[in-house]
Amino acid sequence: xxxxxxxxxxxxxxxxxxxxxxxxxxxxxxxxxxxxxxxxxxxxxxxxxxxxxxxxxxxxxxxxxxxxxxxxxxxxxxxxxxxxxxxxxxxxxxxxxxxxxxxxxxxxxxxxxxxxxxxxxxxxxxxxxxxxxxxxxxxxxxxxxxx
Amino acid sequence: xxxxxxxxxxxxxxxxxxxxxxxxxxxxxxxxxxxxxxxxxxxxxxxxxxxxxxxxxxxxxxxxxxxxxxxxxxxxxxxxxxxxxxxxxxxxxxxxxxxxxxxxxxxxxxxxxxxxxxxxxxxxxxxxxxxxxxxxxxxxxxxxxxxxx
Numbered sequence: 001x002x003x004x005x006x007x008x009x010x011x012x013x014x015x016x017x018x019x020x021x022x023x024x025x026x027x028x029x030x031x032x033x034x035x036x037x038x039x040x041x042x043x044x045x046x047x048x049x050x051x052x053x054x055x056x057x058x059x060x061x062x063x064x065x066x067x068x069x070x071x072x073x074x075x076x077x078x079x080x081x082x083x084x085x086x087x088x089x090x091x092x093x094x095x096x097x098x099x100x101x102x103x104x105x106x107x108x109x110x111x112x113x114x115x116x117x118x119x120x121x122x123x124x125x126x127x128x129x130x131x132x133x134x135x136x137x138x139x140x141x142x143x144x145x146x147x
Numbered sequence: 148x149x150x151x152x153x154x155x156x157x158x159x160x161x162x163x164x165x166x167x168x169x170x171x172x173x174x175x176x177x178x179x180x181x182x183x184x185x186x187x188x189x190x191x192x193x194x195x196x197x198x199x200x201x202x203x204x205x206x207x208x209x210x211x212x213x214x215x216x217x218x219x220x221x222x223x224x225x226x227x228x229x230x231x232x233x234x235x236x237x238x239x240x241x242x243x244x245x246x247x248x249x250x251x252x253x254x255x256x257x258x259x260x261x262x263x264x265x266x267x268x269x270x271x272x273x274x275x276x277x278x279x280x281x282x283x284x285x286x287x288x289x290x291x292x293x294x295x296x
Contacts, residue, residue: 001208058202058249058250065209072217088217102207106200 001039003095005138006031010094011075012145016085029091032117035097036089037141038127040134060131071142080146081089149184150208151193151215151237152284153178155291157237158219161230162295170229174236182240186281189270198248205245222296 017023047054072091075081093119100111101118129137157174164170192263202248203293225234238290247255 054199055249057199061202061206062245065206067215069213083217083220085221088221091217092214095214099207099210102203102210104194106203106207 001034001037001041001069002135002138004063004071004099005034005141006069006094006098007072007091008075008094008142009145010090010092011072011081012090013094014084014090015081016088017086020085020089023090024093027090028096029093031097032121034141035121036124037137038125038129038134039138040131041131042122042128043132061093065066074147107110148184148188148203149211149240149284150286151212152288153237153241154212154215154234155288155295157234158182158225158230159291159294160237161225161227161233164233165229167232169230170233173234173238174233176179178237178240179262182262182265183268184285185259185270185274185280187275187277189266189274190277190280192277201248205241206209219295263277 006027009030013027013030014020014023016025041060044054044056044060047056076083081087091101097114097118100114102110104115151192155169156177160177164173195201216225217243224268225231240258244256244262246252274280
């Protein structure tokens with residue numbers, strides 16, 4: 001799932017709990033729960049594994065990073081969430097699993113167990129939906145969470 | 148060098164130069180100057196030297212940079228025009244490098260050669276091993292943080 005969804009959910013969790021540790025742990029768990037929802041990135045990741053020159057994955061990474069920064073900036077700017085230590089740790093907990101997966105992807109060594117757990121959550125619901133639909137699903141999730 | 152290190156240098160520049168334009172230019176130039184310092188990335192494993200692995204590494208680097216910015220947000224005010232300008236100026240050469248990987252257009256190829264010139268200026272004669280380079284950059288980053296906070 002997009003980093004922006006995980007970061008937003010992490011920020012909201014952080015905004016609603018009292019301690020940084022709780023924010024971090026709950027946001028970390030939320031990442032795996034959210035990833036159970038089909039979100040359409042399986043095909044593009046598979047294409048990347050078969051062909052390193054596949055640029056779709058590159059564009060997805062760029063879109064993901066930019067949308068995360070914009071979404072977080074909007075959340076803080078609109079005062080939907082006020083920035084605090086718990087929000088900070090919520091965001092970190094929310095995005096950390098993807099950081100570990102990316103580290104495993106390039107090193108093929110670190111965080112092997114987390115990578116397996118991450119893949120396991122992705123495979124819980126075996127619906128192959130197209131990426132475009134997956135992005136719409138994620139936009140709806142963000143809308144519902146922020147409503 | 149990591150985006151995180153360039154970004155930290157940019158923020159320090161922005162804290163000391165009040166004009167946003169000058170801060171941007173100083174940040175931009177600082178990128179090439181700091182890339183002259185050997186930092187191990189030319190010794191990255193051969194199998195990593197492809198656009199996707201570089202993009203994944205940049206993804207990790209960007210997340211760490213984002214976390215670093217959020218952390219700074221709890222400590223100091225970095226949301227002023229000069230700091231933001233210097234910050235983006237210091238990252239711009241790597242964005243241009245990203246465009247080169249995506250498009251391979253002539254203008255980006257030229258910039259890539261220019262960028263590589265600074266990378267290899269000293270690294271041709273002396274270069275850290277890849278792991279040493281990561282530790283070296285981590286040490287620089289920690290020192291830079293002490294200047295910001």
